[in-house]
Amino acid sequence: MDMDKIVSLCKRRGFLFQSSEIYGGLNGFWDYGPLGVELKRNLKEAWWRDMVAGHDDISTLPGAPSSYEMVGLDCTIIMHPQVWKVSGHYDLFVDKMVDCRTEGCKGRFRVDHIPSSECPLKPSKCPGAHDKCSLTEPRDFNLMFKTIIGALGGEEDAAFLRPETAQGIFVNFKNVLDSSRVRVPVGIAQIGKSFRNEITPRNFTFRSREFEQMEIEFFCHPSESRKWYEYWRNRRMKWWQDLGLSGSRLLLREHHADELSHYSIGTADIEYAFPFLPEGEFGELEGVAHRGDFDLRSHMEGKLDPNSKPNLQVQLGADGKPVHKGSGRDLTYRDDITNERFTPHVIEPSAGADRGALAILCEAYHEDSAPDDKGELQTRTVMKFHPRIAPVKAAIFPLVKKDGMPEVAQELYRALKKKFPVQYDEKGAVGRRYRRQDEIGTPYCLTIDGQTLTDQTVTLRDRDTLEQVRVKLADVVSEIEQRVSG
Numbered sequence: 046m047d048m049d050k051i052v053s054l055c056k057r058r059g060f061l062f063q064s065s066e067i068y069g070g071l072n073g074f075w076d077y078g079p080l081g082v083e084l085k086r087n088l089k090e091a092w093w094r095d096m097v098a099g100h101d102d103i104s105t106l107p108g109a110p111s112s113y114e115m116v117g118l119d120c121t122i123i124m125h126p127q128v129w130k131v132s133g134h135y136d137l138f139v140d141k142m143v144d145c146r147t148e149g150c151k152g153r154f155r156v157d158h159i160p161s162s163e164c165p166l167k168p169s170k171c172p173g174a175h176d177k178c179s180l181t182e183p184r185d186f187n188l189m190f191k192t193i194i195g196a197l198g199g200e201e202d203a204a205f206l207r208p209e210t211a212q213g214i215f216v217n218f219k220n221v222l223d224s225s226r227v228r229v230p231v232g233i234a235q236i237g238k239s240f241r242n243e244i245t246p247r248n249f250t251f252r253s254r255e256f257e258q259m260e261i262e263f264f265c266h267p268s269e270s271r272k273w274y275e276y277w278r279n280r281r282m283k284w285w286q287d288l289g290l291s292g293s294r295l296l297l298r299e300h301h302a303d304e305l306s307h308y309s310i311g312t313a314d315i316e317y318a319f320p321f322l323p324e325g326e327f328g329e330l331e332g333v334a335h336r337g338d339f340d341l342r343s344h345m346e347g348k349l350d351p352n353s354k355p356n357l358q359v360q361l362g363a364d365g366k367p368v369h370k371g372s373g374r375d376l377t378y379r380d381d382i383t384n385e386r387f388t389p390h391v392i393e394p395s396a397g398a399d400r401g402a403l404a405i406l407c408e409a410y411h412e413d414s415a416p417d418d419k420g421e422l423q424t425r426t427v428m429k430f431h432p433r434i435a436p437v438k439a440a441i442f443p444l445v446k447k448d449g450m451p452e453v454a455q456e457l458y459r460a461l462k463k464k465f466p467v468q469y470d471e472k473g474a475v476g477r478r479y480r481r482q483d484e485i486g487t488p489y490c491l492t493i494d495g496q497t498l499t500d501q502t503v504t505l506r507d508r509d510t511l512e513q514v515r516v517k518l519a520d521v522v523s524e525i526e527q528r529v530s531g
């Protein structure tokens with residue numbers, strides 16, 4: 046699979062553009078075009094429907110230890126700075142970076158992106174374009190974007206753009222429990238923008254500085270957290286598979302014990318073999334982590350004790366050093382049936398909407414051959430999106446622009462448009478119209494032809510099998526509806 050071809054199709058057909066392109070672009074920032082926005086919305090809506098809105102609160106889903114509830118949340122991007130102090134991001138959310146001193150390179154690299162044979166402490170080969178290199182000592186770089194609140198604000202009014210949506214959920218745990226009558230086990234879900242000042246944004250949207258996350262914090266009894274971890278790990282893997290990311294390019298990778306945080310029973314990454322990675326390498330789409338009671342406990346008590354850093358609205362102790370204090374609020378949970386009080390454990394499935402959309406674009410890209418109007422086989426580019434995710438669900442063509450065909454086609458177009466995104470196209474030979482739709486992944490094309498006018502049926506052509514069947518005009522809306530909902 047050729048990444049350059051995918052990138053060029055994305056731009057040509059309006060899936061993705063470089064942000065601020067007319068000014069030369071901005072590294073690490075991407076805009077979604079008319080088709081890209083539909084694709085990403087479909088992905089986020091599928092997630093929300095399957096995980097939250099369509100979740101069955103009262104039945105036990107396959108593999109789940111018991112029934113559970115799911116609710117949603119939408120928190121602000123800028124939060125009280127103490128949140129980031131307590132979560133550890135203020136002190137610890139750093140990447141180690143090195144600079145190359147070599148003239149003509151002057152590259153900046155993340156230490157963990159340099160192969161170990163090219164250790165920056167014993168440099169032998171520059172990860173840039175040079176044989177010889179001279180790398181600086183690694184130093185910390187905090188990935189949070191900083192901003193100032195208020196017109197007269199100074200450094201003491203500094204705040205941060207959230208690097209993850211998760212913290213908004215933890216700090217609202219009590220609000221949600223007190224206001225919505227839900228009981229543990231319960232998942233709280235959020236989709237939203239996150240920001241990380243990545244040292245080396247690259248690989249198209251894979252590593253961006255502004256991106257969207259789809260996160261669940263699932264709160265459960267500590268004694269059941271291992272079972273819930275296994276449940277979520279398997280459920281999330283299956284979800285990606287059901288959207289069409291199946292086969293050998295998708296991998297569930299369980300972290301080794303020595304990779305885990307001290308509070309964690311397990312973490313698994315769901316990874317995809319993106320075509321820009323070297324053969325055999327995978328990139329993370331989603332992390333599913335067992336987080337114990339670390340987050341709720343930190344927001345109650347504050348546990349971190351890193352070395353003192355300059356104060357940013359962060360509370361100071363008598364010695365003038367920052368106090369790593371939690372909110373002081375009680376974030377424990379009392380089970381009203383057993384009367385037991387405990388600090389719930391958390392399982393966190395944290396997925397990237399942009400990486401998900403990118404994996405779906407890569408997986409969908411195919412080149413094969415299809416007959417043209419003269420019946421000769423021609424190479425075609427076809428995006429084989431799952432119908433649920435496809436930006437345009439169907440295209441409607443009158444075979445010719447006469448004999449009343451456009452009128453019938455337009456009427457059908459309007460009936461379908463009320464339900465989902467569809468396109469009407471009457472320009473050029475039908476073969477070329479099919480080709481245009483194949484390239485944007487439209488699963489079904491409907492052609493109004495001479496026969497339609499006599500027997501009220503239309504041709505329904507399937508993007509993947511190229512099979513053509515005749516469907517009654519009156520049944521088309523329900524037929525397409527049923528095919529795209531699966």
Ligand code: ATP
Nearest residue numbers: 251252253256258329330331332395396397399400
């Ligand atoms: P990586 O190791 O690739 O930097 P991470 O382990 O830091 O990723 P998490 O903190 O677990 O990522 O974030 C959860 C999800 O958010 C990731 O699985 C990914 O899909 C998405 N994500 C994280 N950073 C970025 C980014 N810079 N650009 C796009 N998506 C991202």
